[in-house]
Amino acid sequence: MIIVEEVQNKTQKKEFLEFPARLYQHDQNYIRPRNIDIEDVFNPEKNKFFKNGECTRFLFKNKNNETVGKVAVFINETYQQKQPTGGFGFFDCINDQETANFIFDHCKKWLQQRGMEAMDGPINFGERDKFWGLVIEGYIEPLFSMNYNFPYYKELFENYGFKIYFEQLCFSRPIFAEVSRVFTVMHAKHSKNPDISARPMTKNNLGKFAKDFTEIYNKAWAAHGEGKCLDEAKTLKMFNTMKPIINEHISWFVYENEKPIAMWMNLPDTNQWLKYLNGKFGIWEKLKFLWIKKFKKNEKMIGIVFGVIPEWQKKGIEGYMIWEGTQHLRKHTDFKVTEMQWIGDFNPKMIKIAENLDTTVTRKLATYRYLFDRNKEFERHPEL
Template sequence: MNAVKVTNDAEKREFLEFPPRLYKNDKNYIRPLNKDIQDVFDKKKNKFFKTGECERFLFKNIQNKTVGKVAVFVNKKYKQEQPTGGIGFFDCINDQETANFIFDFCKNWLQERGMEAMDGSINFGERDKFWGIVTDGFDEPLYGMNYNLPYYKDLFENYGFQIYFNQLCYSRPVHGDVSRVFTVMHAKHAKNPAISAKPMKKNQLEKFAKDFTEVYNKAWAEHGGGKEMEYAKTLKMFKAMKPVINEHISWFVYENEKPIAMWMNIPDLNQWFKYLRGKFGIWEKLKFLWVKKVRKNTKMVGIVFGVVPEWQRTGIDGYMIWEGTKHLRKHTDFEVTELQWIGDFNPKMMKIAESLDTTVTRKLATYRYLFDRNKPFERHRTL
């Protein structure tokens, strides 16, 4: 076995092309956009290079055939009990000996840089993309979500990795029965003339960015260590999302025009990107617009849900969900809504997801391997 550091264009292409060969018989595999992966390793685009180090490797057998790949990295902002590095973008043939060689290589690389543990398969960046190993629910992945073959779980666990935390994805059918609690609460608040619900509009992004920021900061800032969203950042995010915003699936609730709740959803971009085979050049962008127009997107993704403190536990969430659901059932083709993953270390968020009448339909795991095998293993602390 030979480890080859990715440096030249041919090796960078092979890093991208190995997974499609590995998954060629898997009908649920959706190739990520090349640009999304390349951006992770671009020092000009990934801010984590300012405080960290990351390298990519291909693994070749004696026939010089690629049998695995990985990125291994140190991120000083990734604060853990012990110095912990990461491995990500791991792909490997179904062979434990090959996987062990890759894991040993990463362990040695990280130990040389003072690390005492490694987490995988994670991203050299934020947790919102390319994070975790799928262990249950091998359906088409959401945009930006990791996907792998079922045997990856065994490759990690047989080596000695343990689950640091599970990542739970909740979903529900759009046309499924809605909890009676929601309809009762809708009927209650619908009688109040001060209460209104409005879908997000593309031609009013400034207004909805302001309303989003207000609700988010009141509902969630305390859960993010006091870190508030800035209006300018929200507006920038909304403008970037504008081409894929569906005006029927994101909803805001107001009391006398003051925002008190929000339910933000977007179409699952992978339902369109899966036709582009990883590319996103000029031709692919034109094809994307055509596919977006002619191909029904049946899955939407819940990205943020929030209610300001003074309206929590009043049933206003039930009013918002039923108001929005009635509308989108009539005006869209969506059949399923899935929430971005929630860590099992966050019971408050899990409870909120369950209160939305959802069930766990997909599970990923963030694995950890302690280099000192005598050290007690501890899972992620509960928030």
């Protein structure tokens, strides 16, 4: 017998956070997310997706009142798919197929009652850049805001009938690995052009870099597939939020005279510091974080976004930018590895860029889909 509890009171909210910590307590690769980052997803005042959606959390307990699973299930009107599709995420479960099936059935019923015809998971009630996908290869320490799970989760999903809607590839590269000769040749070529210059992003000029970032991003990605235009004010707000962890040596912009034409944005992997805080981030933990950040080397940085405006694409300007930035950060930082966060297998253009950087795939996540009509033909995510 499994008892279902909707998460409503403080005790249940705390259990929603504590259950995975107990479940993974002996897994050395598990890094507990900050409680605040989880709770903000379910706070209508913090999560804009509540304006066009609905989300509920559940705990699942056995006859001894012990938690055996948890999940959040939601509908999001902006999540437009071929058929009405709901989502679920923040799934954790003991290694028991019957328990997992019960949870999946519960999600299915909840979504059917709201007119959905399919469910995707594990996904986020929010943007794709956080808490999205199930790890199916590469069970190593997760990056900040990246899901992590046991290998047996894959069997729980696939035994129920889920199929992979798309894979999320994560690429990695040692900072001091040999750089492609193509990049050094392009660097030598563009270095001779007095109109071309590269500079790192600095904290004291975030307004300018927010403006330049927005311009490059909108030209490079807004019209690409599922891209959307960014607003300069929102970009600046995002930059100011990131300011405490910005490293002034690892994000680079390229200019033709003063016109922004390319950018390569990176951040330190904050999980390398947060893993010592056990999910908490109160006053004491913030002081501890600052101490750790100052005295403990962080050897891993994360590639956030990469962009070249259309008129400069296929001209090797990315080689100039990458080699210019790489030479600099090798001298001025402790980073030894760069990670590119997930790239959908439906995006061959970005995969090609990653491969051209001489990276290797270090982990894969999967976004699964389950069609409620089992006779309906399953289709994977269309290629961009």
